[in-house]
Amino acid sequence: MNQTTAIQRKTAQLPAAEIKGITEQQYEDLLWMMVEEALSCSAHDIDHVRRVYKLALQIAGNYPEVNYEVLIPAVLLHDIGRREEDLDLTGRTDHAIVGAAKARAILEHMEIREDVICEIQKAIVTHRYRSGQGPASLEAAILYDADKLDAIGAVGIARTFMMAGQEGARLYRKVDLDTYTAENLTENGRIQNQEDHAPNVEYMVKLKYIPDRLITEAGRALARERASLMKDFFDALDREMGE
Amino acid sequence: MNQTTAIQRKTAQLPAAEIKGITEQQYEDLLWMMVEEALSCSAHDIDHVRRVYKLALQIAGNYPEVNYEVLIPAVLLHDIGRREEDLDLTGRTDHAIVGAAKARAILEHMEIREDVICEIQKAIVTHRYRSGQGPASLEAAILYDADKLDAIGAVGIARTFMMAGQEGARLYRKVDLDTYTAENLTENGRIQNQEDHAPNVEYMVKLKYIPDRLITEAGRALARERASLMKDFFDALDREMGE
Numbered sequence: 001m002n003q004t005t006a007i008q009r010k011t012a013q014l015p016a017a018e019i020k021g022i023t024e025q026q027y028e029d030l031l032w033m034m035v036e037e038a039l040s041c042s043a044h045d046i047d048h049v050r051r052v053y054k055l056a057l058q059i060a061g062n063y064p065e066v067n068y069e070v071l072i073p074a075v076l077l078h079d080i081g082r083r084e085e086d087l088d089l090t091g092r093t094d095h096a097i098v099g100a101a102k103a104r105a106i107l108e109h110m111e112i113r114e115d116v117i118c119e120i121q122k123a124i125v126t127h128r129y130r131s132g133q134g135p136a137s138l139e140a141a142i143l144y145d146a147d148k149l150d151a152i153g154a155v156g157i158a159r160t161f162m163m164a165g166q167e168g169a170r171l172y173r174k175v176d177l178d179t180y181t182a183e184n185l186t187e188n189g190r191i192q193n194q195e196d197h198a199p200n201v202e203y204m205v206k207l208k209y210i211p212d213r214l215i216t217e218a219g220r221a222l223a224r225e226r227a228s229l230m231k232d233f234f235d236a237l238d239r240e241m242g243e
Numbered sequence: 244m245n246q247t248t249a250i251q252r253k254t255a256q257l258p259a260a261e262i263k264g265i266t267e268q269q270y271e272d273l274l275w276m277m278v279e280e281a282l283s284c285s286a287h288d289i290d291h292v293r294r295v296y297k298l299a300l301q302i303a304g305n306y307p308e309v310n311y312e313v314l315i316p317a318v319l320l321h322d323i324g325r326r327e328e329d330l331d332l333t334g335r336t337d338h339a340i341v342g343a344a345k346a347r348a349i350l351e352h353m354e355i356r357e358d359v360i361c362e363i364q365k366a367i368v369t370h371r372y373r374s375g376q377g378p379a380s381l382e383a384a385i386l387y388d389a390d391k392l393d394a395i396g397a398v399g400i401a402r403t404f405m406m407a408g409q410e411g412a413r414l415y416r417k418v419d420l421d422t423y424t425a426e427n428l429t430e431n432g433r434i435q436n437q438e439d440h441a442p443n444v445e446y447m448v449k450l451k452y453i454p455d456r457l458i459t460e461a462g463r464a465l466a467r468e469r470a471s472l473m474k475d476f477f478d479a480l481d482r483e484m485g486e
Binding site: 047051054153154155159162164165166170171199233234237 | 397400407
């Protein structure tokens with residue numbers, strides 16, 4: 001936690017003056033603590049937030065006009081609605097919407113300015129690519145790109161197989177993609193039956209399309225390298241499986 | 244099952260005449276059934292046996308002198324002692340030794356010739372790289388190499404992360420390798436505390452050394468390609484994690 005805060009302090013400035021009674025350092029530490037508390041599932045754990053945080057600052061470094069007062073809380077709080085979504089087996093809960101509401105409660109309690117809270121909420125709501133609305137500000141676009149980057153590349157491969165291990169899914173499935181898409185994907189891209197799923201299928205129906213969806217030029221540059229690594233990996237996996 | 248048996252029937256010949264009262268096809272089907280029954284853990288499940296089977300036949304294709312009467316049962320039965328090892332929390336049970344004993348019981352029941360059973364047992368005992376004894380026949384060397392090949396490359400990466408997911412391990416750990424080796428590895432290479440482990444550590448202490456341990460020239464050629472993919476992957480993971 002101290003290490004990450006140190007990185008942030010070097011690269012970003014949070015307006016301590018906005019927060020009544022606590023320092024900038026205390027504000028960010030408080031946010032980190034609340035995030036750690038709120039996260040449970042291993043694919044979206046605190047390590048995911050740390051990686052997204054680093055990526056967001058890396059992308060933001062290319063844009064001098066970034067408002068860190070919006071970006072940093074948005075990044076830290078973007079997944080705090082995850083647990084509610086995971087626990088809702090009907091699939092109707094959207095963690096981006098729940099997360100934005102939970103973020104507002106936290107930020108109001110900290111007496112953050114209303115216009116800043118609104119911008120943070122917008123970034124959180126639109127960080128999810130299945131949401132109808134796309135990111136409409138630079139800060140929202142950076143959060144969106146950083147979150148997507150953590151789902152691809154070597155980290156993306158690692159997370160996909162770890163989830164497969166947790167869910168008892170198979171390592172590999174040979175599927176007919178058209179049949180699979182018709183039978184096992186809902187309109188908003190949810191997988192209906194996890195038992196018919198596998199990481200190589202996840203790559204074919206989802207991961208390989210993520211790089212094209214990125215918004216910022218800096219994010220897209222990082223995505224190109226990660227896309228190429230994923231292609232090499234899943235091509236090799238196909239060869240090794242004899243497919 | 245039918246598909247795999249078809250592959251085998253094209254490339255190998257089991258001496259049906261040796262098995263009293265059942266055909267060659269029935270013999271292999273019976274072995275597959277018993278293996279499926281005996282395997283539980285997902286990293287060494289029936290899919291692992293299928294992949295090792297394919298790899299063993301691929302390697303064997305380079306050696307006209309291979310005795311398939313020994314190789315095929317050895318490959319099919321090589322992990323049937325896994326469950327006993329997994330359930331023994333003292334770490335003293337060696338699945339290669341247990342597997343060889345279980346294989347003898349099965350093969351005797353099928354009235355397989357004593358000298359053939361002995362060769363199959365030797366291959367099973369020595370397939371494990373931590374065993375003191377190395378593989379002493381061509382068939383034992385092929386089983387050893389095929390089993391090790393399935394632990395590296397894209398499949399090896401996939402299996403490592405799936406296990407990490409199952410065990411609730413972390414995706415990545417930054418460790419000092421000397422300290423880690425001194426504190427967390429026993430003499431025979433066992434990991435003492437899974438909580439201090441992670442796939443990138445597994446690569447550094449184990450996976451990267453596997454390609455050098457292969458025995459057959461054909462196996463080593465396959466290992467070189469897989470080694471290079473693993474290096475690219477874990478180098479990329481280090482970069483993405485900012486290490």
